[in-house]
Amino acid sequence: MNKQKLSFLQIWNMSFGFLGIQFGMALTGGFMSRIFQTLGAEIDNIPILWVAAPLTGLIVQPIIGYMSDRTWSPKWGRRRPYFLIGAILSSFALIIMPHSPTLWIAAGFLWILDASINISMEPFRALVADKLPNSQRSYGFVIQTLIIGIGTWVASSLPWMVSKFGVSDSAPSGIVPMTVKVAFLIGAIIFLLSILYTVFTTKEYPPEDMEAFEKEKAKKNRFVADIVENIGNMPTIMKKLGVVQFFSWFAFFTMWSMANPALTEHVFKTPAPIESSYIMTDLIQKEAFDAKNTAFQKSSNEVGSYMGIYGLSSMVFALVLVLYTRSRRINRKYVHMGSLILGGLGFISMYIIPSPEYLAVSFTLIGFSWGSILSMPYAMLSSAVNPKKMGVFMGIFNMFIVIPQIIAALGGIIFVSNLFGKQTINAMIVAGSSLIIAGLCNFLITEKNAITYQENNG
Numbered sequence: 451m452n453k454q455k456l457s458f459l460q461i462w463n464m465s466f467g468f469l470g471i472q473f474g475m476a477l478t479g480g481f482m483s484r485i486f487q488t489l490g491a492e493i494d495n496i497p498i499l500w501v502a503a504p505l506t507g508l509i510v511q512p513i514i515g516y517m518s519d520r521t522w523s524p525k526w527g528r529r530r531p532y533f534l535i536g537a538i539l540s541s542f543a544l545i546i547m548p549h550s551p552t553l554w555i556a557a558g559f560l561w562i563l564d565a566s567i568n569i570s571m572e573p574f575r576a577l578v579a580d581k582l583p584n585s586q587r588s589y590g591f592v593i594q595t596l597i598i599g600i601g602t603w604v605a606s607s608l609p610w611m612v613s614k615f616g617v618s619d620s621a622p623s624g625i626v627p628m629t630v631k632v633a634f635l636i637g638a639i640i641f642l643l644s645i646l647y648t649v650f651t652t653k654e655y656p657p658e659d660m661e662a663f664e665k666e667k668a669k670k671n672r673f674v675a676d677i678v679e680n681i682g683n684m685p686t687i688m689k690k691l692g693v694v695q696f697f698s699w700f701a702f703f704t705m706w707s708m709a710n711p712a713l714t715e716h717v718f719k720t721p722a723p724i725e726s727s728y729i730m731t732d733l734i735q736k737e738a739f740d741a742k743n744t745a746f747q748k749s750s751n752e753v754g755s756y757m758g759i760y761g762l763s764s765m766v767f768a769l770v771l772v773l774y775t776r777s778r779r780i781n782r783k784y785v786h787m788g789s790l791i792l793g794g795l796g797f798i799s800m801y802i803i804p805s806p807e808y809l810a811v812s813f814t815l816i817g818f819s820w821g822s823i824l825s826m827p828y829a830m831l832s833s834a835v836n837p838k839k840m841g842v843f844m845g846i847f848n849m850f851i852v853i854p855q856i857i858a859a860l861g862g863i864i865f866v867s868n869l870f871g872k873q874t875i876n877a878m879i880v881a882g883s884s885l886i887i888a889g890l891c892n893f894l895i896t897e898k899n900a901i902t903y904q905e906n907n908g
Contacts, residue, residue, distance in 0.1 A: 453583040453655070456533030458593070458772075460652075464581060465594040467648035469572055470641035472601030474540050476568050476761065477637045478503075478547075479706035480606045480754040481630055482560060482567060486793055487711060487722040489553045497707045498857045499553070502561035503737050504703070504855035507848060510568040512677050515845025518573045526536075527654030529573035529580065536570030537645035544638035548626040575844045580655060580833045587832050589772065591825040596768035598824055599817070602761020607821050608633035610755040619747040623739065627747050680842055685835065685859055688843070690894040691827050692850035697888035698790060698823050700854040701797065701881040702862050705816070708877035710753050716875035717806050718749035756809040763817025768825065783892050783901045786826040793819025797882030801875055818887055830900040 456464075483496050491499060514532055521528050543563035550556035578590040609629040612617055622629040715721040723742040728735045767789070774780065796815030803809065828844075835843045854862075864879055870876040895901060 453581065455583060455586055456581065456590075457594070461582070461586075461590050461593045462597070463651040464577060464648060465574070465590070465597050467537075467570070467645040468594055468597045469601045469762050470537060470644035471540075471567060471571050471574065472598045473605040473637040473640050473644075474544060474563065476602045476605035476707075477544065477608070477634055478560065478563060478756075480710075481609065481712045481750070482552065482556075483707055484747075484750045484754075485548060485550070485556055485626055485630065486553060489550065489556055489624060490725065491553055493711045494864055496711065497861070497863045499557045500560070500703070500707045501856060501859035502557060503564035504852035504859065505567040506561055507568050507852040508856065510565050511572045511852070512842060512845035512849040514569055514572045515576065515842040516677065519842050522657055522757065524656075526649075527652075529577045529634045529654065530649045530652070532573045533570050534649055536566050536568070537642050539566035539786075540570065541638040541642045542566075544634045544641065544663070548551060548631040548634045549668070550626075572845050572848060575848075577652075579835070579844070581652075584833060587829050591797060591829045591832075592768050592771040595773060595821050595824040596765055599686075599763075599765025599768055599821060601822075604761075605633075605637055605760045605892050606754045606758030606761060608636060608839075610751040612636075613748075613751055619751065620740070620744045622745070623730065623743065629747075629751065652726075677842070677846070681846055684843070684846060685831075686858075687833075687895065687897050687900050688831055688835075688847055691831055692805045692847070693894060694786070694790075694888050694891045695823075695827060695847075695850035696854045697884045697891060698819070699851045700858050700862070701794070701884040701888065702820070702823070703855040703858045704877050704881040704884070705757075705797070707859070708758065708867075708874065708881075709748055712874040712877050713753045713800065714746055714749045715808070716873065717800065717803065718752065720745040720749040722746045752806065753809075754804070754812050759810055759813040760817035760820050763814040764819075764821030764824070767818050767821035771821075771825070779902050781902055782826045782830050783895050787889045787892040789818045789822035789826075790885050790896060792890070793817075794882040794885035794889065797878045797885060800878045830895070830897075833900050888889075 482500070483491075486496055487493075487672055518529050518532055521531065523531065540563060542869050543559050543566055547556065547559045547563060550559060561773050574594070578594060579587065582590045609627075609632075612629045612632045617629045619627050711722065720742070723739050723746065725739065728739040730736050730739065771780070772787075793816045796812045796819075799812045799815070800809065803812065827847075830848060831843075863880060867874075867876040867880045868880055
């Protein structure tokens with residue numbers, strides 16, 4: 451099929467729903483560990499509380515990719531029904547999440563939220579490849595990254611912003627502060643509205659051969675067999691990118707699960723107080739606990755705000771690439787390599803910075819790697835995938851995202867960080883080292899078309 455080149459506005463419209471998806475991801479990535487700590491989780495147990503999220507992705511993404519490849523509605527298209535279903539479920543989970551009364555309920559809603567986000571997210575990756583010709587693929591994924599950067603920046607700063615309007619950071623023991631509850635409510639609204647915007651402003655191409663498509667749909671469902679067959683036949687470039695993705699996502703999962711406890715403790719010097727260490731019936735000790743808890747909640751707002759900077763710098767990174775790739779070719783391999791190494795240095799710098807304001811530099815460097823992770827691997831992969839199986843292959847490719855997160859959650863983070871010592875900040879050294887290894891693994895990629903496909907969008 452000869453696909454028409456799209457304008458910036460058309461690509462923006464089809465990618466705008468990712469703003470909402472990223473609101474959901476940034477709010478959980480920035481504040482879920484804070485919620486767990488508020489509900490009484492010990493630091494060493496935080497990663498395992500996250501395990502449901504990547505496990506869900508491992509199951510849901512290939513299924514949704516397979517189903518969306520076999521879906522077609524003249525009114526709703528192929529991918530858009532999944533955007534909408536995922537958005538409705540995600541918005542519900544975001545509203546309820548910070549009201550969780552116990553740790554296990556919060557972990558359960560994280561599972562529901564992640565499953566719902568995956569229903570929306572995987573088809574968005576496939577939509578870019580569905581709609582754009584090869585010459586606009588990098589351009590399309592970079593615009594998507596630009597929107598993701600905006601979402602990360604704003605969503606990560608929401609509790610801090612809300613507190614500036616007078617909403618309290620204080621809360622009784624075991625209760626999530628109102629600043630977080632309001633931020634999650636705002637995120638739920640934006641999630642749904644942004645998805646609706648894409649659904650109603652974007653049309654999809656019908657299957658190239660409708661008769662063949664209907665015959666394929668009519669065949670007996672061979673989901674498991676087809677998935678296994680496609681895994682066995684995955685392109686070589688996917689396997690090589692999978693190695694890069696493994697170390698990249700191990701690093702970012704480590705950040706999402708451990709940055710808040712690590713930075714509130716090591717940089718802000720305000721670790722979460724342990725309720726069992728205080729006699730809560732003693733007024734003086736209760737006041738001491740409340741003071742330390744409020745200090746922890748306020749510094750957690752600051753951590754979230756600084757984490758928003760990685761969204762801002764990824765947005766700048768994406769904007770520069772958007773302008774550059776309109777009329778020039780890029781070397782995707784070396785752009786990705788350099789970006790990942792810079793991000794790794796950003797993580798490692800957190801161990802030595804003298805005061806919190808230097809976190810702005812650390813997260814700026816991390817943002818370069820985040821911007822590249824969200825665009826370069828998908829641009830390289832899309833050049834080697836059968837368009838008729840774009841959804842299922844994107845779902846399979848995301849296995850290289852969730853498997854390292856599962857390993858990290860099931861003890862990988864704690865085991866490796868303990869090799870450096872018992873300090874929580876060592877988890878950020880692990881994240882940095884993993885990202886540098888990911889950068890160097892780009893030397894495995896040798897396929898010329900994946901590396902330097904000519905971009906000509908002007």
